[in-house]
Amino acid sequence: MSRPSLEDIFAENDEFGLLDVKPRAGRGGPAQDRGVAALLEVTAFYERHSRLPDPGAMDHDEMRLGAIWGTVKLAPTDQMRAADRLLLLSDSATPTSRSWQDEPVDASIPNSLDDIFADDDLDVDPSLVSLKHTTPAAERHVPDHRADFVPCQDFERFRERFETVQHGLEAGERQASPIRKWSVIEPIEGDFFIRNGLLAMIAEKSEMTARGGARDHRLRVIFSNGTESDPLMSSFRKSLNDDKTARMVQKIGLGPLDPEWENDQLELSGTIYVARSRSENPEIKGQRMILHKIGVTSQDVSRRVADARNDPTFLLAPVEIVATYSLQNLSRNKVENLLHRFFAGARPAKLFVTDRFGKKVRPKEWFYVLPEHVGQAAKLIEEGTLHRYLYDVDTQRIILKNEIT
Template identity: 55%
Template sequence: MKRLTLEDIFAEDDELGLLMDDASPSQQGRGTRKTELDLLEQVSRFYEEHGRFPDNKAEDHDEMCLAAAWTRMAQTPSPAMKEADKLGLLAESTPPSPTLPDWRDEQAFTDIPQSLDDILNDDSLDIDDSLFTLRHSSPAAERAVPEHQAFITPCANFQDYEALFEAVQQEIANGTRKAKRIKKNQILEPAEGDFFIRNGLIAYVAEKYEKTYRHGDREHRLRIIFSNGTESDPLMSSFRKSLTEDKTARLISRIGLGPLAGSETITNATGTIYVARSLSDIPAIRKLRGELYKIGVTSGDVRRRVADARNDPTFLMAPVDIVATYTLVNLSYRKVEDCLHRFFAPSRAKLHVHDRMGKLIYPQEWFLLPAALIGQAAHLIQEGTLHLYEYDPHQKTIIRKNTPQQSL
């Protein structure tokens, strides 16, 4: 089928007079009269059939086009149209529809909403208030915000470590120890007795606390002593991150067997055995409040150790009371804790709690026994005679080995 060209289209009769203004005078003379009269005839026929003029907003396309052509033609009818208008349609023809009002004229400029609250407070919106009620998110006040943060504070017993820092500096200077650069993605496992250089200071890992949990994973808290007389107790993951992000950080090598060598000895270093009682509201734990105790050992501040107990599964996800503390001198904190846990193992409580991520945790540091027995065991450890005694879980007493009738 041959496609019409633009010339073919313009050569056809302009039945609706759409091209009349753009036509030449000669073309107007030939086609105007016929177009006007044809249009008048079509409108007259429509009027007789429907009793009204065609609507320029009609859904029917032909009616809409007829109305548009009639509105345009009726505004300036020719004498021939007036003569041929037997029904008087030109006199009755309605004026063109007025221009639709601009939306900016419907209200004052000051009524335009200035904020999202102005829009939401509009009564005409009829918004359901339930849309703004959080149902699957806990309020900020109830979220687990750490109460324990690893601030840098003065080290109360820095005199116990001062000679050690001087020795390490001398060993680096004479080549006995090496300061190795820490790479960006290097995997570090800080251990007690390790030395690092961080932010220009020598950092000594004095203690690796008992295990805790963070986001469902096992974690440790460290006690870090710095060569300027300060200390901090960050989580191991946080300390590791601070080292890998510090371009000047260095790992100071150990002497002899390297990582297999034992921790440096601190003369007269002190530590603390603490006995904690849970304040948990869990019924199974609350009913054991008079006989359930946690045995822990730390070289740092006990209050800081338990400050974030409510977020720590090691402390049963609840605050604790410190029932008693016992000072240790010149003893390995980790060995003392392990010794106490093994000594009272027959009375270890079988507990479990869910951490913040919903993971089930089984703490191992809680025991069902009189709190006074822990103090007796601490005294025997300090004397170096605990190995001569054993714990009787049935009588809940500490007795001397091979002489059951003799108890403390």
């Protein structure tokens, strides 16, 4: 049996309609049909959004439709003009909305946040735009003075020391060793450094305090050009680390057991000061007249207390100096330690302040004493007879030890 040909197959009756195939409409249609289809799609878009599609839109479908419309409207056909019932092909047609890529119109840029929140279309809960748990800018940690360079009024007292150290460096008796990057430096009074080409001597290291949540000291640094500064110890460390030419001047001697090792230690005269707090804290304000800070400094007292409101040592409040007493040829550190031990029984047991990090700081330089008591004790130190006396907390008097019954 021979196989049927194609003609035979197509000649047979198509019982199931397999050969009844309709042509599919698609891209192969006439150009005017595609233009009309695009116009109809753009017309539907315009009725929904009241604007023409934007070829620069973030939405993909709108971007595609805008690009097609931008092409077909350049050469509209008669069929398109007949189907344009919204007159989108005319020059007066509503333009597309502004794209996010366009430069903003000056009139649309708000002048302030108030203009934004005043917009009627923006309904914002007031609680979302009101700041809470923040410190106003005027109350933030701003120092009352900076550690600037000022003339050292008593530089003549230190000139010989600078000349001795300079001679030792030139003669090779002392060495200046480089400071390693990020090394932790613990300067003490009498230490010498080279910073920015100048010899720098640590003339004073004040009481330990808490600054920025960390323990710190205030330094008095005197430079060989006759100026001085009073940075925090942490700031002084940073300045040394930032200076690639910074050096630490080594001490004379072989070590702490060598008698010459302590030659650089300072035996400075200074000023005993008695300070009264001006804090508005009710617990401190109520005992202001009997609670005093006893300190000793080698620098100007007003400069020492200039940043009191930011210093926990001063109860984070300004102070007023109520008395000062001069020291002559006496060690500042020894005098301060003697006074603090002498009045130790009058130190408040529960006195503390809370710093801005929420930490409790308990200053140890405040006592329930009167300024005249400090002056009397200072005179006894000068006379070398303080060891014969004691401070009676109950009677608030300085008495001879043999008077105790």
